[in-house]
Each structure stands twice: as structure tokens, then as C-alpha cells.
Amino acid sequence: MQKLTVKNLYKIFGAAPEEALVMARNGAGKDEIYRKTNSVVAVNDISFTVNRGEIFVVMGLSGSGKSTLVRCLNRLIDPTSGEIYLDGDDKAGSVTAADGENLRQIRLRRISMVFQHFALLPHRTVAENAAYGLKARGMSAKERRDRAVHSLSKVGLDAWADAYPGNLSGGMQQRVGLARALAVDPEVLLMDEPFSALDPLIRREVQDQLLKLQDEIKTTIIFITHDLQEALKLGDQIAIMKDGKFVQVGTAEGIVSQPSDDYVRAFTSDVDRSRVLTPRRMMQPALPAAEMAGLGKVRADSYLCDVFGDLSTGRKLAVVDDDGSYLGVLDPLSVFAHLQATENSTGIGGRA
């Protein structure tokens, strides 16, 4: 079920990458290597695997190497060393070994990308933008328009097919960017800070929309962000990146409740867990439908803090998605027990 496998990936910018690579392999830090070799280690020995249908979030501050990492995955930037595979780890699926035409085929069909500043062509209509990847494939004009409009309808913008990007708001433009990436039906979707340029209200809206869409399409997503809240909300797995390295990889709960070092702790100490955790994350497997029908309902993607009222009755709740179908059961006792345990362990009261 492994969709994307990355092994010991390094990217070094500078005139003499070999020397810097040896130092990095021997454990020297980013600053030290820069001082001695004048080369920047942007990605430093990164390995991870992402399963099919998962959202893998990489979170880090400015300059930590997130953009470089994600651009290595489709070779917009060629890594200095390391391996990237699609579907397991045999040669056939190697991205790093792909040469010119094979690499182009991978980009045309298997890996697509959403950009921070949308990167839409201002002289093309919304539909033409959404069809960009299909055109590069050489698909006929009619077929690619049909598929582009279908893809636009997934993000709710089919009515805007013949408008120009300049006439759309930022949030809408990024949905066009998403439609363009989805139009090629990718196996892996790379998103480099896709929502950072949007204001907070719109950002929440598109985050929700992405989650809903993901339930439907179940593609594999590598999502870059510098916003911990966003990472916790979207990520099935979250990697915290610092100076080109992953300092911790885990689930939202894992990151919040067991930060691996002070750097991660400093990030997460401010996080109100009830605003991070959702019924979807906290629920237990669903009961038989007959029993579920008798329970009160909570939406899977609301936050715990929004459903405290329902939880305080002490009765179990049915977790439902937007269509009302049952996903699982939420037990108030275990929720409060979990919240209490994590508050204590990270010492929120005392402000560690």
C-alpha cells in the first residue's frame, strides 16, 4: 500500500555539493557546513513513506527546506543524493532514476502539483488553465475541455469555466489550481503551501473542501505548510521539519501529546487540543445501525470544542459525515480523559 517512498534524500545548493554531502552524512549541522563549504544543505537525510490515500503534511518554518523537498519529489529540483519511488521500492517505479521522457511521463500522469501563488496563466481561461496538464499530454481540445469542466465541478467552479483567473478571488483561483492538478487524475498530489496566500476565513473553507474532496478521490497528498493548526487539521501523518531534517513524524495526536523535543514542544504548547482534535480522530468503530440511530449526532469534521455541549451530557454520540451516514461512535468519557491526560503531559497550565 506504500504509494511514495523516499530514502535518504539530500539536496545541497552550492558550488561543491560533494564535500558538503560528506559532511552532512557525518552528521554536521547546516550552519557548520555553510561556514566551511559555502554550500546550503536544504534537505538533509530525509526518509519517509506515504500510504495510498493518505495526507502527509510537512510543517516547518521559513527556510527549513519544505519547498526544496517537495520540488525534489517531482524533480523540479534534482536531489543531490537519495531515492524516490512510486509504489514500493523497485526500480520500475523510481522517480530519481527516470530520464527525460520517463520523467515527463511521470509528471504528465502520476504526480501533479498545486502552487503557493496559484501559478495560473493569466492569458488563458479558467477551463484552459484546468486543462493545462491534459493539453501537454496532447489530448484533443474537446476531450480535455470536458475533463477540465468535470474537474472544475469537483471544486464547485464549473460555472466559471470561461472567466479569466484575474476576475476570480484568491480562494477561487487556488481551487482552479487544485482542479488543474486533479484533472490529470494523479496518483500523488504535491501541494506547496497552497493556502498560505489566502486570508484565514477562506483558508478554513478551502481546507474543509480539500478534506471533503479527499474522502471522494482518495489520492495521496504531500501537503506543505508553515501553519501547525493546518497541519494538525489535515494530516494523517505530520512531519515537523527543521534545518532540512525531520525532527518528528507522527499523527496529530502523537505530535501534540508526545512532542519529541523542545523544538516541537515550543510549537505545540500553545495548541488547544480541543481545537485540534475532531470526532473523526477520536471516534471508535461504529455500532450496528439500529443502535446508532438512537444516539445524538455530531459531524465528523467539527472540532471537539464545538461539540462540548453534546459531550457534556455524558451519553455516547454517533459520528456522521455531511451526508448523514454513520462513521463511528464518540465516547465522552474517553474524550475528556484524553484531553486531561495531554494537557497534563505538556504542562499547558504551567506554560512549559
Next chain:
Amino acid sequence: MAICREVTTQAADTAMSLNDMLKPSTHCQVPLDRWVEFFVKDWLVPNFRPAFRAAQWPVDQVMRGLEGFLHAVPFYAMTIFFVAVAWRFAGRGVAIFTLVSFLAIEAVGVYPDTMTTLSMIITAVLFCAIVGIPLGILSASSDRFEAILRPILDVMQTIPSFVYLVPIVMLFGVGMIPGVVATIIFALPPIIRLTSLGIRQVREELVEAGYAFGSTRRQVLWEIQLPLALRMIMAGLNQTLMMALSMVVVAALIGAGGLGLTVYTGLGRLDVGAAFLGGFGIVLLAIILDRITQGIGAGAEQRRANWTFTGFVKRITGFARA
């Protein structure tokens, strides 16, 4: 008083000799003029004259064809064409100005010379575009190429236009075509520079997006970089056009005809009237061409729908059909 004067002259004498002593020419005179003469006359010309002759062949063909055509079109048709183009791209005001200018040029009797000059200008700008746009694209895609090209362009732009004439005459001889060749070389830098600049200022993320979706280099160039650089390229074409016009009189010095020749002979004979007529035609032509090309560039900016080359071509052909 007298003593004083003596001292100063003495001082001047010693200063003079010191001055002479420090002059390099006292010790050895560098015959740069003879070196250059040798280089051009005894090496460049005998070895490369046929190559230069061959290079001017296409210029010759285009120039001849265009000149014949422009002179063959009746005055009223030419006027209507220019007024219509001005109206379409630069608005009613410029259209009226164009109409009045054409009538005035005809009325004072320099219309045939104006057509000759126009064919020179169009030929020069055409070749500047054919040579300059690819060079601009190349210099946008390679920092090394740009590093080599930039000082050459700097030199080309700082050499006074008269200085171009000497090697041109030696290599190409005198006449209309050498005049056009001199104009091409003189007017080339802006179109190269602005094409390169236009492509380089396209946002990196857009180019990345092109490659990320599997486009080839050529697709990225044609579908992303060139359309987004089009406005800048048009500005370069406009500047190239203006520089070509400024070369009209200078080109007459080596035997090119048209309005430049009218000015030149007028000056030679101190015939102020004739010189003025030539200048009058050049200025009106310059204003008309400047406004029209600027209008085309601004149109490319305003109507984003037509930014693409196909859109651009559609507008021109659509106009021709209308």
C-alpha cells in the same frame, strides 16, 4: 615685475618638458589607425567580403520587394490602410492625425520619398525582429550567453551612429542596402534586451508549473514565457523602430535614398527648404509609427484574452477581413 615674469616662463618651460617626458607618444607612437586599417582592409575584407555580400542578399530581396510594392499601391489606398490601422490599434485621435499627416506629406511633395523610407524602416525592423527575438530568448535562457552578449550590446548602443558607417562601407560598399544593413545593426539592441528581460520577468512559479505538468522546454517557451513577455517584446520592437528612424539621415550619407537623402542633399546645398521637407516627413512618420506600435503593445496588455500569439494573429487577420 620682470623677474617675476621670468620665473613663471622658466617654470612653464620645465613643466612643458616634464609633461612631454611623461607622454607615451614621446617614446613610442602606437599606430592604432594602421592596425585597424590592416585588420579591416587586409584581413576582414578579403576573407569575408563574399560572406558579407551573401548576408545582404535577403535584405536586398525584402527591401526591393517592399519598396516596389509600397510605390505601386495608390496613394489613397495606402492612406486608408494606415488610417484604419491607426484607428484599430491607437484610437480615433491617432487616426485623424494619420490622415492629416498623409495629406500633408503628399501636398508638400515628399510622398514617394516617404514610401522609400518606410520600406527601409520596415525591412530593418523585420530583420531586427528575426535576429533579435531568438537572440533575446537565448540570452534569457542562458546566463553565460547573456554575460557575453551584454557588453557587446552596451558597446553597440554607445557607439555613435556615424562610426558604424566606416566598417559598413568597407564590407558592404555604398548604396541603399548597406544603409539598411547599418540601420539593422544600429537598431538591434533594444529588441534583444527587452525580449530577454520580458522572458526573465515571467514569474518563476509559472514556469515551474509548466514543467510540473510535463511540458517540454518548447511548450513552456511558447505557451507561458513568450505570451507573458509579449508586452515587453512589443516595447522593444517600438524602441527598435524609433532607433531605425533616427538612422534614416545617417544612412543617406552612404547612399541610402528616401527622406534622409532629401535632408542630406538639402544640407549640402544649404537648401533649408528641402532639408526641412525631409525632416518634416521623418517626424510625421515617426509619430504615426510610434503611436500605432505603442497602441498594439497596450492592447496586448489590456485585453488579456488576446495575449497569445494566436490571439495576436487573429486580431490582425480579423482586422484584415473586417
